[in-house]
Amino acid sequence: MIETTLKGNTPDIAEENIQKLKQIFPEVFTEDKVDFEKLQQVLGDYVEDSNERYNFTWNGKGRALRLSQTPSLGTLRPSKEESKDWDNTQNLYIEGDNLEVLKLLQKSYHSKVKMIYIDPPYNTGNDFVYPDDFRDSLENYKKVTGQVDSEGNRISTNTEASGRYHTDWLNMMYPRLRLARNLLTDDGVIFISIDDNEIDNLKKICGEVFGVDNFLTCITRATGTPTGGGFDGFVNEIDYILVYAKLRESVTIRGLSFTEDDAKIYNLEDKDGKYLTRPLRRTGGEDRREDRPTMYFPIIAPDGTEVFPLGPTGYESRWICGKSKYDELVENNLIEWKQIEKDGVKVWQVYQKFYLENRTKQPGNLWINVEGNKKATRAIRDIFDSNKVFDFPKPVGIIENLLELASFGNDLILDFFSGSATTAHAVMKLNVKDGGNRKFIMVQLPESTDEKSEAYKAGYMNICEIGKERIRRAGEKIKEEKVLEAQNLDIGFKVLKLDTSNIRKWQPDYDNLEQSILDYVDNYVDGRTALDVVYEIMIKYGLDLDYPVDEFTIAQKKVYSIGFGMLMICLDNEITTEVAKGILEKVKELAPESTRVVFKDNGFKTDSNKTNIKEILKSGGIEEFITL
Known part of the structure; x- marks a missing residue:
C-alpha cells in the first residue's frame, strides 16, 4: 500500500519539466543538474549560439516565466x-x-x-x-x-x-x-x-x-x-x-x-429535401484537360449517349472529380441531368446536387x-x-x-x-x-x-x-x-x-510552544469546512471539480465519496476500524476502477487503530492511504 501525506501546494511545474527532460535526455544530467554544454551537443543544429538572433523580450519577462x-x-x-x-x-x-x-x-x-x-x-x-x-x-x-x-x-x-x-x-x-x-x-x-x-x-x-x-x-x-x-x-x-x-x-x-439568407439559394426540392445544383464541369477558361487528365472521361446521359466535359467553344475541359468519385455521387443521388437547347440542338448538361440539410x-x-x-x-x-x-x-x-x-x-x-x-x-x-x-x-x-x-x-x-x-x-x-x-x-x-490553503501551516510561537502545538492539532485553518478541505484534496490529486460529491454516515462518522468511489474522505476524529470496514463495503457497492482513501493524520483514535485501518484497507484492495 502507498501511504502519502497531502501538501498544501500545487505541482511544481518547473520540477515536472526537469523530470520530462531527464526522461528524454538522461545523458545531459550531471549530479542531478542540467549540463547545458551536453544539451547543446545533443540538440546539434537546433541550437542558436549567436548573440544576434530573433527574439522578443521586455523587462520582467524572466520573472513572468518563473511566476508561471x-x-x-x-x-x-x-x-x-x-x-x-x-x-x-x-x-x-x-x-x-x-x-x-x-x-x-x-x-x-x-x-x-x-x-x-x-x-x-x-x-x-x-x-x-x-x-x-x-x-x-x-x-x-x-x-x-x-x-x-x-x-x-x-x-x-x-x-x-x-x-x-x-x-x-x-x-x-x-x-x-x-x-x-x-x-x-x-x-x-x-x-x-x-x-x-x-x-x-x-x-x-x-x-x-x-x-x-x-x-x-x-x-x-x-x-x-x-x-x-x-x-x-x-x-x-x-x-x-x-x-x-x-x-x-x-x-x-x-x-x-x-443562416436564413444562406438557405434561400436552396430553391429546388425533391424527396430528400431542399437542394441547389452546380455544374459538374469545371467552368474556368483555364481548366483544360491537360491540367488534370484523370478528370477527363465520358459519362453516360439518360438517353445512353456519351457526354464529355467540353467548353463553350468546344475546347476539352474537365470534370470537378475523378471517375470513382462520380460513381459515388450517382449512387448517392447527387447527380442531376438537364437537357438544354443550344444552337437549335438539344444537349445534356450534368450537375452535382447539394442538399441544405447538414450543410455548413x-x-x-x-x-x-x-x-x-x-x-x-x-x-x-x-x-x-x-x-x-x-x-x-x-x-x-x-x-x-x-x-x-x-x-x-x-x-x-x-x-x-x-x-x-x-x-x-x-x-x-x-x-x-x-x-x-x-x-x-x-x-x-x-x-x-x-x-x-x-x-x-x-x-x-x-x-x-x-x-x-x-x-x-x-x-x-x-x-x-x-x-x-x-x-x-x-x-x-x-x-x-x-x-489560501485550508491546510494549516506550522507556525510555532516559541514563547508559547505548548499552545502552538494545541492550535496545530486541528490540521486546518479556522473557519474552513470539511467540504472546503474535500475540494482542496480533489485539486491536489487532479480530480475533475465537476465530479459528484456524495456524503455518507459510516459508524457515526461523515464520509465523502468523490466520483462514485474514486476518492473516499473522512475528516472526523476518533476514527476506528469500523469506519474502514464501512468504507470497503461502500467501495464494493460503487465499484470504481481504483480508490484512494484520505484521513486526518491525527484523526485516528489510537496509533494501533491507524495501523489496523491501513491493513484492513489494504486487504480490501485499497492501494493508496493518504493523511493530511
Whole structure:
C-alpha cells in the first residue's frame, strides 16, 4: 500500500519539466543538474549560439516565466449557496485571480480543454491591468480585489503615463498563456480577442508560447461601433481574434451553420429535401484537360449517349472529380441531368446536387455581416431588465460561431477573462441548437464595480456577481424559449472561490510552544469546512471539480465519496476500524476502477487503530492511504 501525506501546494511545474527532460535526455544530467554544454551537443543544429538572433523580450519577462512555474499555495473553496443546481451541474464558475486559478487547474484539467476563448484587457488605459507580485500572488490577489495597493493607491488601470504601459500588460499575459496552453487538448484551439493597441505584442508572445507554426488565422471583425477620430483622423471599426492551435496537424475547424439568407439559394426540392445544383464541369477558361487528365472521361446521359466535359467553344475541359468519385455521387443521388437547347440542338448538361440539410459553410477570416457590439449591449440590457450593468460585452453570436468552429459534443470550454459570462451564455445557446453537451469553466477576478455605475446601483458589487446572475437569467430564458430542445440542458454552475490553503501551516510561537502545538492539532485553518478541505484534496490529486460529491454516515462518522468511489474522505476524529470496514463495503457497492482513501493524520483514535485501518484497507484492495 502507498501511504502519502497531502501538501498544501500545487505541482511544481518547473520540477515536472526537469523530470520530462531527464526522461528524454538522461545523458545531459550531471549530479542531478542540467549540463547545458551536453544539451547543446545533443540538440546539434537546433541550437542558436549567436548573440544576434530573433527574439522578443521586455523587462520582467524572466520573472513572468518563473511566476508561471511557481506552485500555488492556494485552493478553491466551494460556495453552494451562490451556485445553481449544485448536485447535478458539470459547469464551473471560479472567482479569483486567473493566474492562481490556472495553476490550480493544471493537474485536474491538463490536456482536457478543447477550446479556450478569452477577451483580455485591451490595454487602452481604462481597463483593468495590474502588476503581479512575484513574491506572493495570493497576498497580491487580496490587495487587488480591494482595488488598492499597500499604500492605498488605486491599481485598477494601466495608463500610458505609467512608464510601463506595454511591459505591465505583457507581464500579465505571458504567464497566463503559458499555463493555458497546458490545459488544451492536442486538437484544442485558443481564440483571443484584441484590438490594434496590443495585437503586435500579443501575436509575438503567442508565437513563443504556442509556436509560430500553430498560428491558424487572425479574424478581423466589424464591431459595429465606430470609435476614435479627432487628432488621429481615423475611425476604428474593427477588432481582431487571434487563433492558435495546440498542435496544428491535429486540429479540425468545422464549418458554420447556414443562416436564413444562406438557405434561400436552396430553391429546388425533391424527396430528400431542399437542394441547389452546380455544374459538374469545371467552368474556368483555364481548366483544360491537360491540367488534370484523370478528370477527363465520358459519362453516360439518360438517353445512353456519351457526354464529355467540353467548353463553350468546344475546347476539352474537365470534370470537378475523378471517375470513382462520380460513381459515388450517382449512387448517392447527387447527380442531376438537364437537357438544354443550344444552337437549335438539344444537349445534356450534368450537375452535382447539394442538399441544405447538414450543410455548413467554410469560414473566412473577414467577419463583416456579423452580430455587433451594439446588439451585445442590448442583449445585456434585455437580460438585466433594461440596466446596463456591464460595459463592452462581446456579442453572444460571435462566440457561438467560434464554438461551432472548434467544439462539439461533450467538449470542455474555458474562458479565464470571463467578464459578463458571454461565453457561458453562448455555450448554453449552442448546446440547444446542435444538441451538444459542452461544459464550461468561467474564471473571473471579482473586480469591484464603480459606485457611480448602473451595475453598482442595481446591487452588483463586483463583476463576478454580474456574470453569475447572467448565467442564471440566460439559462432560464433559454429554457423558457426552447422548451423541448432545452429539456436536458445544463444551465447550472458550481461556484468556487480562490483562497489560501485550508491546510494549516506550522507556525510555532516559541514563547508559547505548548499552545502552538494545541492550535496545530486541528490540521486546518479556522473557519474552513470539511467540504472546503474535500475540494482542496480533489485539486491536489487532479480530480475533475465537476465530479459528484456524495456524503455518507459510516459508524457515526461523515464520509465523502468523490466520483462514485474514486476518492473516499473522512475528516472526523476518533476514527476506528469500523469506519474502514464501512468504507470497503461502500467501495464494493460503487465499484470504481481504483480508490484512494484520505484521513486526518491525527484523526485516528489510537496509533494501533491507524495501523489496523491501513491493513484492513489494504486487504480490501485499497492501494493508496493518504493523511493530511
